Amino acid sequence: MSGKMIIGWGLGLFCTALVVLGAYVRLAPSDPELWHSMPEQVENRDMEGGAMRVVAAGPNGLSRFDMIARDTPRVKVLVGSVGEGMVTYVARSGFWGFPDYVTARQAGDTLELFSRLRFGRSDFGVNAKRLDNWISQI
Template sequence: MRRMNLFWLLVVLAVLGLGYVRLAPSDPARWHVAPAGDADKDFQSGVLRVVETGPDGLERFDAIAIHAPRTRVLAGSVEDGMVTYVTRTKVMGFPDYTTAVQDGGTLRILARSRFGRSDLGVNKQRIDGWLGRLQAGG
């Protein structure tokens, strides 16, 4: 009987944890921050990409990002020169945040996870894919 109660307690805790991951609000003040850096960098839970795109890079990047599965704009706009997107993983709904800012002809993109120490390369794969499309013309 005691094992059964422990089992159900663990199930309830797992469901609550997953519910929190899916329903936790995203605070734009925390995530909508301009990326800093002058060179590409890979982190354990994200990436920074610095790309020469010309002055319309953010506009072209936005056209790709807003059509990506499970991606929506959290804050900002192309007109503001900076946009932050939230992309959720398919199964578990983990949020990843991508901020892109236009600085003259340079586009700076920071993609990072909210939960966990490692994103298992998901942000790198997504951003490099989006940039591949950007460089191919859409």
């Protein structure tokens, strides 16, 4: 086999792997039972793969947050509702479509937010930036 042929096969396999990875990231099902949850203690902090925020948002904070989240491109409700007091959204990155899960819960006059990635270890601060942006719009 010639060197050009080996390079061609290698490039073809690499491209195929990228397509398969991209399809998996976009098409893997999201289990609502797994992602529609909150830690026992929510506090203002950034983590390697996500962020938590606690916001004094008043009794209708979740309703306002829900409108902002739904108005954001590539964000869809996974499960829950404002009426239930807790909603989990799937927010996808632009190019690859990597999913992040954002759970928002109304606790009295406080809004508790928990945003985390699904794939990988680090989100490079994306979840914290998204939460802070949405909070600034409330």
